[in-house]
Amino acid sequence: MVDADPQPTEQPAQQPLLRMRGIVKEFPGARALDGVDLEVRPGEVHCLLGQNGAGKSTLIKTLAGAHQPTAGEILIDEEPVVIANPVAALRLGIATIYQELDVVDGLTVAENIYLGHELATGGVTRRSEAARNTRKILDRLGHKEISPHREVGSLPAAGKQIVQLARALSRDARVVIMDEPSAVLDSEEVGNLHRIVRELTADGVAVVYISHRLEEIRQLGDRITVLKDGRTVAESLTVADTPTKELIQLMTGRSVEYAFPDRPGVAEDAAPVLQVEGLGLGDVFADVSLTVRAGEIVGLAGLVGSGRSEILETIYGARKATSGTVRVGGKRLRSGVDAAVSAGIGLCPEERKSQGLILDEPVYRNITLSTFSRMARAGLLDERAERAAAREQVEALDLRPAGVERSARTLSGGNQQKALLARWLVHGCRVLLLDEPTRGVDVGARAEIYNLIRRLADDGAAVVVVSSEIPEVLGLADRVLVISDGKAVHEGPAREIDEHAVLDLVMEGSVA
């Protein structure tokens, strides 16, 4: 059907597999796409680039049959097609990995992967065959350890992402669309992902790849289409010929300094704000000790599944520690989230949709979710104060669109992340625990968020950051803790260690 060609980009005359022309998508009250063109060839990795809210996810949802375009044309093999629903998209050979996790928590890994195209004879599912195939796919993804019979709800975010990936691979698609697949993955996982993508393209499959990590696009992409405010501003640029600076310029309309804020250094006599001693949680992690002083940012580096998120959640009281103590400002914390919040701890959770936001509530109420009680007088809400506080943060974080009345559901992924950060900015935390704070955030806003975190620390907050991007941890934090297999295997100043050293430590730890 499709001739495999190892270097398709070298042949400009090749017929495109997929073409979108003048795509417009209107939502009640918002025009998300305003004339987008896209052309994808077989065997290429076509990257979609654009700021938060540019319309990338909306575009691929029209391809996946999740949205109907208001106007415009979609052609496959130069034939116009109508993609009425997700099933139609799959029939046309388009498989999609959505930005937001869309797995069913109550089903097993195998059931999720074959959801909607169950292997069945006369309505009876062929479970062992499904399990066998699932094992094969997971093996290919480098995840033998995930059992096909495991309930998906018990997997961490990255594991769920793997399941989504496996699901797309189970479909034998001609076009695989990936909306920020690497956002929750650590460097090893990202390596795996890239290998899979290359295998796919070698077979002639086209991959549409969305990411905010520009280095990754450099490594992986063949061509790039840039979106800005719902329009295509540059179509099919060749990755090799386009400098990063130009890409940023195209995306943001300005040039952004992609640098980490200065580290002023923490005074030796600064008071310890957060003191964690011998903290443990069952067999997830054990004996984690950590002191964060006022003005200090501590980064936790490690592989996905090494227990970093669980450490944050346990400090926060969202999980019940099986050993150890947490002190804030010298005072021992009672267990429970509400005690942590009243002691001035804030947590930006890893999964913003399921753990962070109330999607059908307005943005301002999401921002004031942990402060509305405090703003209230005698139990009476002060919505005026809430809106004012929310607006202030929306402006500070450049959250777009700026209206605070719209529901959180209508925000793009990166903007939802900003809304979550805004919640704790309003709260004014003494201790801020950030789990993947820049997940899905665009380059421009990323720099803003780094500055903001640093400013919070300068104002006396103690910050703990978990990130799967090691350069981010090393660039932002004053001190790093390397976590491997639920144990802290290294602690030291961030300046004195580099990415390779961190990776070595992580590997050693998991072998030992």
Next chain:
Amino acid sequence: MSQRSALMGPALRMGGLVLALVLLVVVGVATGGERFWSFGNFTTILSLAAVIGVVSIGMTFVITSGGIDLSVGSVLGLASIWASTLATQYAAEDYGWWVIVVTAMAVGLGAGLVNGALIAYGKVPAFIATLAMLAAARGLAEIIAGRRTQVVQVDAFFDVFQAKPLGLPVIVWIFVVVAAAGWFLLNRTTFGRRTVAVGGNPEASRLAGIKIKRHTLYLYALSGLAAGIGGVMILARTTAGSSTNGLFYELDAIAAVVVGGTLLVGGRGTITGTVLGVLIFATLTNVFVINNIDSSVQAIAKGAIIVFAVLLQQWFASRERVSAT
């Protein structure tokens, strides 16, 4: 623009409910004439609506939070029995009519606290916990009553409850006050905000520092208290406590709440909608009674209305969301 379209949904829904009510009134006038269109009959409709109404206000909170309370009918029955036992009546003769009121409310509150504790701290699903209470409270009511009705003979009680300020029975005024208080509580207070938040996303609410267990306890206590108040009101209306008081009220209340536009999955609640839902069902019953139509037909019509309302709700929801993110 986006603000307006966000507000359009609820406004449209309320418009639809008002329209349904107006249609019912038109049918009532057309088929019943004077017998329907009279002050006396309106008082009848409102008295009928009042008891279910108060119970439904409590139910609105529970459903908005993503829960359900199946026990309200039985708890109402138990409260009415307990408040009309001879012992309570003697005490009321000695100390005052309020003993009856306080007893019923305390019984309702107590049952609600048991529900809430089981659900919040015992991690029993709301459906199961309140189903158990539905059975247990009814059984207890039967034991206390010995399957007899207990006529209230405390004159002071009726002096208070059979008065008609501004021409309307006291129980109608109780409904008005409870509905107004419920609206205020849901829309203007931190309690209401927590209720909506917990219904919208319990995990996110918990991680934002809301004490969801304690709040759950309060919610079921509130619903129980409303059922207790309903118990007093039914004593005032029928003058007797009976173990069959409030039978199937949980279904009527849930129907009124859902028809009113509160989402059964939680996260959105409307007191105004509940009040309209209660009035619609009360008027419907009244129109059927006036026309001597069999109560089985009535039940079928009720069922049809519920299904229609839920379909309408889903249609609105799908228009608002367009498609999930």
